[in-house]
Amino acid sequence: MVEVPPLKTGFRRGLCLAFYLSSLSLCAGELAAGEGDAVRLTYRFQPSESLHLEYKQNMTMDIRLPNLRRKLVSQTLANKHLRVISVDENGNALVEPIIDRTRMTSQQDDDPESIFDSADGPDSCPAEYRPLLATVGKPLVRIKFAPNGKLIVADSVTGDGKISKDFKDDPTLNFLIVFPDHPVQVGDTWKDEFEAIAQLDRTLKQGVKLRREYRLQKLEGALAEIELQTSCLTPLRDPMVEMQITARLLSGKIVFDHQRGQIVTREMRVESQVLNGIGPNTLVNTVMTQSERLVPNPKLANREK
Numbered sequence: 029m030v031e032v033p034p035l036k037t038g039f040r041r042g043l044c045l046a047f048y049l050s051s052l053s054l055c056a057g058e059l060a061a062g063e064g065d066a067v068r069l070t071y072r073f074q075p076s077e078s079l080h081l082e083y084k085q086n087m088t089m090d091i092r093l094p095n096l097r098r099k100l101v102s103q104t105l106a107n108k109h110l111r112v113i114s115v116d117e118n119g120n121a122l123v124e125p126i127i128d129r130t131r132m133t134s135q136q137d138d139d140p141e142s143i144f145d146s147a148d149g150p151d152s153c154p155a156e157y158r159p160l161l162a163t164v165g166k167p168l169v170r171i172k173f174a175p176n177g178k179l180i181v182a183d184s185v186t187g188d189g190k191i192s193k194d195f196k197d198d199p200t201l202n203f204l205i206v207f208p209d210h211p212v213q214v215g216d217t218w219k220d221e222f223e224a225i226a227q228l229d230r231t232l233k234q235g236v237k238l239r240r241e242y243r244l245q246k247l248e249g250a251l252a253e254i255e256l257q258t259s260c261l262t263p264l265r266d267p268m269v270e271m272q273i274t275a276r277l278l279s280g281k282i283v284f285d286h287q288r289g290q291i292v293t294r295e296m297r298v299e300s301q302v303l304n305g306i307g308p309n310t311l312v313n314t315v316m317t318q319s320e321r322l323v324p325n326p327k328l329a330n331r332e333k
Contacts, residue, residue: 036065065247066211066288071174071204078325079290080128085316092311102134107323111167119175120311124167124185130160131133169201177204205242205254205282205291217243221261223313224276226269236273250287256280256296267304274300275316294320 082105107129113122132144144157146164153161166262172180179202208218219241226234239259246253258277264270280296296318305312 066213069207080109085317090313105131254282271305
């Protein structure tokens with residue numbers, strides 16, 4: 029029989045980084061616009077600005093093995109903020125995403141539900157969540173963005189705030205929309221391509237080329253509704269690679285306030301089916317949804333929960 033990784037391992041892998049790959053920053057100086065107008069979508073970062081966000085992820089993984097079927101379910105809720113450290117004379121901004129609080133629930137079949145809330149502190153934190161708890165309230169990466177959202181350079185940050193490693197060749201760290209360098213109107217599309225890395229074993233990796241394609245779906249006043257489709261350009265012949273890459277093929281809707289230059293909401297979804305994903309004669313069906321919204325007053329939002 030094929031061994032299935034326990035939920036507490038499989039669902040948490042890469043979680044900290046996933047939090048950081050979905051946030052935003054930003055200011056733009058456009059007037060309210062309508063369907064026939066063209067707008068220039070750019071970011072103008074403000075020094076010492078903090079943007080607070082609420083994030084939610086739901087995932088269901090249905091695993092079919094010979095003579096066995098298993099179901100894994102998890103939910104992650106996070107409060108986080110993006111801190112703008114500095115902005116240079118060219119408008120390039122140095123920012124740090126930080127998790128303020130994380131709540132997680134996970135369940136495998138009919139087993140007891142596993143619950144974690146970083147606000148409960150270390151004394152009541154299950155052992156498997158302690159590495160995650162150690163990251164709450166601390167920046168793990170520092171990223172410099174150009175005014176159009178392009179990632180210039182990224183560095184990892186140690187617990188004492190010191191730079192420890194250069195990530196400049198990892199475009200998957202970019203959680204912003206990369207906007208075109210010209211005005212767009214409803215119906216216009218643009219895209220960016222990048223290479224994601226799949227881990228084959230402890231030392232061997234494989235690069236996989238992905239494409240994000242955007243379409244300005246709707247323009248109403250200050251709000252621009254943008255459709256996102258992510259596709260894989262590299263043929264996936266190894267189920268192990270496919271399991272890692274398909275989770276990145278998110279599609280959905282982004283609402284951007286082009287007057288304030290802020291991403292207001294994101295709604296993303298991915299569905300995948302991988303044959304032999306965790307061993308011979310296995311079938312793994314995964315459905316994942318992600319949502320994120322800007323919180324103008326995080327203290328008030330927290331009191332309302």
